[in-house]
Amino acid sequence: MLLFRRICSAVITLGVLASPSYADPVFTDNQPVMAIVIDDIGDNRKKGLAAINLPGAITYAFLPHTPHSYDLAEIAYKQGKEVILHAPMQNKAGLRLGPGALTEQLSRQEIQQVLHNSLDSIPHVVGMNNHMGSLLTENRQKMKEIMAVAKQRNIFFIDSVTTGRSVAWKVAHEHQIPYLVRDVFLDNKQNWNYIHNQFKQALSLAVTQGHAVVIGHPYPATVEYLSEALPILEQLGIRLVSASELLNIRSRTQLLMAQPKVEPCDRSEGHCQALPVAIKH
Template sequence: MRLFFFLAILIFTTSVQASKVALIIDDIGYRQTDEAVLSLPNKITLSVLPHTPLGETLAKNGHQQGHEIMLHIPMQALNGKKLGPGGLTNQMSEYEFKQQIDAAFNSIPYAVGVNNHMGSLLTQLDEPMQWLMENLKHRQGYFIDSVTTRYTRAGAKADHIGIPTLRRQVFLDNDTSKAGLERQFNHLISLAHHQGQVVAIAHPYPETIEFLQNNLSRLKENGIHLVNASELLPYRIAQQPTNSATTRLK
């Protein structure tokens, strides 16, 4: 009986300790206040918008501090909202689409993966998602679906092409009030214990940054490890890069 009790405690403790959270801060690059993301622990992944005034500098500085860098590519939305520079649409040819992705990567150094900014229309379309995943496979990248529509086809296309992929499970700061942030943070902790790993997305709002500065320690207190987004990937691409400019996951 004592042995059974000891094993039960050991299994429970190991399960709690194995819980992991990848927290991605995206929408980075336009505002001077975005620099505050560099005050956060370097296990937080930074996803930077292409061709933005501060994007290149923040990507470089973030990388130097040990943050994993992603590219936050604008994608066509159902509501017709303006995409900004580097946006992908369903009016583009395959050549234009892939050139746009290449230019976006060139504008954000050290990016090793992509998540979508908006994209409630584009992520539903098979052909554009095929083109995106083909480009990512060429550069040894990964994709995290922000899940801006329940009808997204991005994950299915990533699986078909052989791209490591994850889905966002929690938006931390749709409500930036203290009560709203607290509610979502508690949900994040609960989900991490229940599922073992969680992908969460937040934004560089001053309210969010302050909340994270004051509360991230609660993850460790609850036996949850904060990890880079790539650490949760189900597998890594084995294919060798075709040229020295291709980014590889490490």
């Protein structure tokens, strides 16, 4: 209840709730929606299970060839949750990527074989997003090679936007791959106040632009916060949807997908920069 009051107070102050009857929303095709993706599932079974047990239509991104990715993906699927690949891509900081890494040094054939193997390692995959990738997602040729696999496998792509120069979503668009773009990183800092402020930003975006794409991680602080916040969304008139459902809404309503209005990177890569807002048609 305290969290509900704090969120309501903040949102009302921001002036983003257009209807005074936000506590009793009427769901329509024009209702604001939020898609939440939880990355980095597969390394830790306990943390992965805690994240999967969160309520609602959350999308889970699984690291390939990790100890628990297969079993956790099966559990998520049986709970009606959406499963996507969290594909490791080369970053500028030289951070370790782990198995399934996609790098500039790989040939076209190698890129596609590695990606196929990663997709095959996780059951029930319907999409993918990039893990790190501040270097590779700026490489148009490599992204073409990756999108060719996405096209072949009939999966969607979410650009995590770990660099302001990412061309990943552009190449997806050119290849007619259904795509989304991350708006908010929820937990670059693992403390309640930071996560709360990022969640409020996501609420504001959901209302003002009709949707928000949020990425978080299976951190205890994130799971604890979302376990309280997610049941509140309906009372705020915002519907939690899977990534694929947001894509379906987009196809029906021709929503414009905006690049992030906040930090365009994952702080795990060790660098952030300002990103001008741009609208993709």
